[in-house]
Amino acid sequence: MSDEIIIGKNPVLEALSSGRSVNKVFVAEHLNPNTVKKIKQLAKEAGTIVQHVPKAKLDSISNGNHQGIVAYVASYDYGNLEDLFVRAEQRGEDPFFIILDELEDPHNLGSILRTADATGVHGVIIPKRRSVGLTATVAKTAAGAIEHIPVVRVTNIADTIDELKERHVWVVGTEGEATEDYRRLDGTMPIAVVIGNEGKGISRLVRKKCDWTVRIPMSGEVSSLNASVACSLLLYEIYRKRTPLGES
Numbered sequence: 506m507s508d509e510i511i512i513g514k515n516p517v518l519e520a521l522s523s524g525r526s527v528n529k530v531f532v533a534e535h536l537n538p539n540t541v542k543k544i545k546q547l548a549k550e551a552g553t554i555v556q557h558v559p560k561a562k563l564d565s566i567s568n569g570n571h572q573g574i575v576a577y578v579a580s581y582d583y584g585n586l587e588d589l590f591v592r593a594e595q596r597g598e599d600p601f602f603i604i605l606d607e608l609e610d611p612h613n614l615g616s617i618l619r620t621a622d623a624t625g626v627h628g629v630i631i632p633k634r635r636s637v638g639l640t641a642t643v644a645k646t647a648a649g650a651i652e653h654i655p656v657v658r659v660t661n662i663a664d665t666i667d668e669l670k671e672r673h674v675w676v677v678g679t680e681g682e683a684t685e686d687y688r689r690l691d692g693t694m695p696i697a698v699v700i701g702n703e704g705k706g707i708s709r710l711v712r713k714k715c716d717w718t719v720r721i722p723m724s725g726e727v728s729s730l731n732a733s734v735a736c737s738l739l740l741y742e743i744y745r746k747r748t749p750l751g752e753s
């Protein structure tokens with residue numbers, strides 16, 4: 506298993522506290538002593554080495570966007586579809602999944618994972634090809650959520666949708682041109698929300714496979730929302746319907 510790097514305070518703290526295999530942590534010499542203390546404590550519990558290094562070394566590893574902390578961790582494990590159903594069952598909830606149809610931007614994926622964690626999503630499905638995977642930038646943007654949300658890589662999204670439908674999950678595509686308003690969605694059913702590529706949107710075949718498509722109404726001049734913003738709105742709409750006031 507090869508090492509990956511994760512960068513930034515929260516992602517490294519999450520990695521250390523989540524039981525993930527962290528091989529080494531580099532902290533910059535200038536780092537806040539309280540943060541260093543916290544990292545050393547967690548690293549000790551995890552049996553991980555912490556090394557103080559000049560900031561320039563971290564700059565060279567991570568293009569300068571590291572907040573004084575970089576860790577080497579074992580590569581991210583991708584789950585499988587069954588893991589997602591098991592997770593839903595363990596929580597006693599109807600499945601709540603996201604399908605990302607060839608998303609490319611790591612910031613979008615990181616941001617989606619962060620919101621997915623906040624809204625009770627059981628897992629994210631991405632295709633093996635033509636898609637961003639789990640990278641250091643994704644981990645940083647996800648602010649630790651990457652440790653908690655299983656991500657599954659599948660060979661073919663259309664086939665996976667067929668499988669989800671066989672297992673009674675309703676598949677909802679999202680696009681600005683859809684006729685149905687997303688606020689009409691029954692979020693309490695077993696559901697998978699499909700978000701499209703930043704440029705092309707949802708592919709034709711995937712759209713055809715969806716049970717419905719919904720739109721987020723917009724009244725401005727720009728034709729679409731950012732993929733992660735659109736995803737967040739959908740997730741919160743479903744979360745809102747699944748979590749009556751007073752129970753969140």
Ligand SMILES: C[S@@+](CC[C@H](N)C(=O)[O-])C[C@H]1O[C@@H](n2cnc3c(N)ncnc32)[C@H](O)[C@@H]1O
Pocket residue numbers: 679680681682699700701702703704705706707719720721722723728729730731732733735736
């Ligand atoms: C930047 S948009 C893609 C725009 C693309 N030109 C299109 O025609 O779909 C990326 C994804 O965000 C979601 N999205 C963006 N705006 C939306 C809206 N108003 N309603 C529903 N989904 C939206 C869709 O999943 C879309 O595929």
